[in-house]
Amino acid sequence: MIDTATEQALPADAVEAPALWRRWTSGFWRHAAPVVYGLIAGGVLLLILGKNPVGFYWTTLESGLLTWGGLMQTIIRLAPLLLMSAGFIVAFQAGLWNIGGDGQFLMAAALVGGLGSYMVDAMPYGLALVLLCVMGFVIGGVWTIVPSFLKAYYNMNEIITSLMMAYLGINLANLLIKGPLLTTTSFVPQTNVIPFDYLLPYLPGTKIHIGIIIALVVLAAIHYMQTRTGYGLRLRILGANPKAAVHAGINVKRDIMTAFALSGALIGLAAAVEILGVWGYVRADWNPAFGMSLFAIVFLAGLNVMVVIPFVFFFAVIQIGGHEAARQAGLPNDFLLLLIGLVLFFMVLTEWAREKGWPRMGRKTVATVSEVRAEEAVDNG
Amino acid sequence: MDSIMSADFLAAVIAGAIMASMPLLFAALGETISEQAGVLNLGLEGMMLAGGYAGFVLAYWSGSSWVGLLAAILAGIAVSLLMVVFSVRMGRDQIVVGIAILFAMQGLTSLLHQVQFGESYPRLGEAAMLSIPGLRDIPVLGILFNQPAVVYIGVALIIIVGWIFLKTNFGLNIRAAGWKPVALDNAGVDVIKIRTIAVLVTGALAGLGGGYMAVVTAGIFVPFMTHGQGFIAIVIAMLARGRSTWVLIGSLLFGTALSIADGLQLVGIEVSTDIVNMLPFVFVLLALVLFGRQSYLPAALCIPFERGKR
Numbered sequence: 001m002i003d004t005a006t007e008q009a010l011p012a013d014a015v016e017a018p019a020l021w022r023r024w025t026s027g028f029w030r031h032a033a034p035v036v037y038g039l040i041a042g043g044v045l046l047l048i049l050g051k052n053p054v055g056f057y058w059t060t061l062e063s064g065l066l067t068w069g070g071l072m073q074t075i076i077r078l079a080p081l082l083l084m085s086a087g088f089i090v091a092f093q094a095g096l097w098n099i100g101g102d103g104q105f106l107m108a109a110a111l112v113g114g115l116g117s118y119m120v121d122a123m124p125y126g127l128a129l130v131l132l133c134v135m136g137f138v139i140g141g142v143w144t145i146v147p148s149f150l151k152a153y154y155n156m157n158e159i160i161t162s163l164m165m166a167y168l169g170i171n172l173a174n175l176l177i178k179g180p181l182l183t184t185t186s187f188v189p190q191t192n193v194i195p196f197d198y199l200l201p202y203l204p205g206t207k208i209h210i211g212i213i214i215a216l217v218v219l220a221a222i223h224y225m226q227t228r229t230g231y232g233l234r235l236r237i238l239g240a241n242p243k244a245a246v247h248a249g250i251n252v253k254r255d256i257m258t259a260f261a262l263s264g265a266l267i268g269l270a271a272a273v274e275i276l277g278v279w280g281y282v283r284a285d286w287n288p289a290f291g292m293s294l295f296a297i298v299f300l301a302g303l304n305v306m307v308v309i310p311f312v313f314f315f316a317v318i319q320i321g322g323h324e325a326a327r328q329a330g331l332p333n334d335f336l337l338l339l340i341g342l343v344l345f346f347m348v349l350t351e352w353a354r355e356k357g358w359p360r361m362g363r364k365t366v367a368t369v370s371e372v373r374a375e376e377a378v379d380n381g
Numbered sequence: 382m383d384s385i386m387s388a389d390f391l392a393a394v395i396a397g398a399i400m401a402s403m404p405l406l407f408a409a410l411g412e413t414i415s416e417q418a419g420v421l422n423l424g425l426e427g428m429m430l431a432g433g434y435a436g437f438v439l440a441y442w443s444g445s446s447w448v449g450l451l452a453a454i455l456a457g458i459a460v461s462l463l464m465v466v467f468s469v470r471m472g473r474d475q476i477v478v479g480i481a482i483l484f485a486m487q488g489l490t491s492l493l494h495q496v497q498f499g500e501s502y503p504r505l506g507e508a509a510m511l512s513i514p515g516l517r518d519i520p521v522l523g524i525l526f527n528q529p530a531v532v533y534i535g536v537a538l539i540i541i542v543g544w545i546f547l548k549t550n551f552g553l554n555i556r557a558a559g560w561k562p563v564a565l566d567n568a569g570v571d572v573i574k575i576r577t578i579a580v581l582v583t584g585a586l587a588g589l590g591g592g593y594m595a596v597v598t599a600g601i602f603v604p605f606m607t608h609g610q611g612f613i614a615i616v617i618a619m620l621a622r623g624r625s626t627w628v629l630i631g632s633l634l635f636g637t638a639l640s641i642a643d644g645l646q647l648v649g650i651e652v653s654t655d656i657v658n659m660l661p662f663v664f665v666l667l668a669l670v671l672f673g674r675q676s677y678l679p680a681a682l683c684i685p686f687e688r689g690k691r
Contacts, residue, residue, distance in 0.1 A: 164616055178655070295480055337491075339488070
């Protein structure tokens, strides 16, 4: 993670094309290796269970990526996952452990789903959709105020407070759906359904709603914020060394509050996009619980919003295709959780091996600034 | 109103509260120990699930709830070995390793359960009760003396852990490993060893908590049966700040909240479980906002220790 920062600090013209290419491939392998090891270990486990690992992975790939319908499902799922990952990355980079993402997600989802049908009735639906997205954004942000306030002013550990706010949010969202936001048209405990025609529009020629475009634009904006603005630099200093941030004259309290709020807001936006793009309503006790798995993904991606895109894409393929593969193999869906756990273990293992400089291939992938410069010197003769 | 005050109702509430508090108590007590030693154990829920699964399987095969609980403890220790190897010994990020343990155990227990019991869903018999003659006949409070035997072990553990923390050298070493590991190292104590022991004990207690859920409370293992209780236990441990009496109080508070909705339903009062589940969090958060103060988490929590490294 440190070396991605130093790599970015290199002036672009200092890197020749071949070195750049090598950096890209080695960087890719560094991130992808644990995934490959994890899948192999999962395959061994499948063999022990008497299932065919090749068949399992092939079905996953086929129904998550290689069929048009599956690919569309994957891209649709990508939108909320990417927005949520961006939310986590903003907080984690600033050293803030926003563990309560699921609470922020569900609070925003419940209110967007519950008020959505009234909003699209009351005003032009384009305006309503924009307002609902803004609403999800704001609610997600508001739900972080208690943990961030306690963190900023009392240095109260935010893991515990954001976790408590998550449970509070999950229960409160249920309560709202069963109470004030309950549907008037059906007996199922859910919110009113937003008519299908009023959901987010599709991309031309597909059944993919525009959420993915929103997500990619937001990710680009966050990347710009992190790498090109003073605010992004302040957040990174805050994450790297809070004490140094204080001594550097950074208004730490303000930056903690805003970074936490931005993190929650992006997660709230993810909920709005998922509800307005896919469901149109929220059912009581619905909790996709994307949060925990995405922690793992954003770490795999080294807290980089651009690197996270292929990882989240891969994760979405596993979610969509793995569901089908698990069904065909007669395995519970939770097998995928085990796979993710294995990948995480291999991630920390390869990270450790790299620090130890073992095996040699591992050391070579850590391209420090001096090594890149040395290679350039060789390349230039 | 008098139905709320009736002896039967109170006894049922107390029994339910104890039943629901015990897994929290074991897990939170374990988390307290490892947190004080400087290891945040986010995989607590995974250890509970492993304990629940192993406890159920062994209790089912052997027919003895004690064998089941012992297996639960061993399973918890086995899972906490992952934490020891990756976080304590290799110095990897505790939060990432904790989440990895959580996912792996959620997936693994669910998978194994599906493969073995996916069609039959067997149940266990009643766990061994320990009722104290004389005391058990006291109205209302008599229920306190007619409990599964392992409940008394839990209460004893609270006292023992409190004593270890306050009165023994070992307890001091544990706290030093969490607050100032460098000082402990300079004093000639092996920080890694202390943390290793603390994490293994955590695994044992979390496993026991999960085993209690499966073997004593439910009599059945269901995938994901811990339902976030591992995280509630982490909250309790963080709020207790290393004092075992507060672990007891916190577990009883959250346990009562988890069980009181059922108790109220017995007397015909319908309260949404959502509201009741929210209450402890509302209380705790309100208390934190109103009486907000610095948290007293161990200074070296989450920071891997490596000799000679500053």
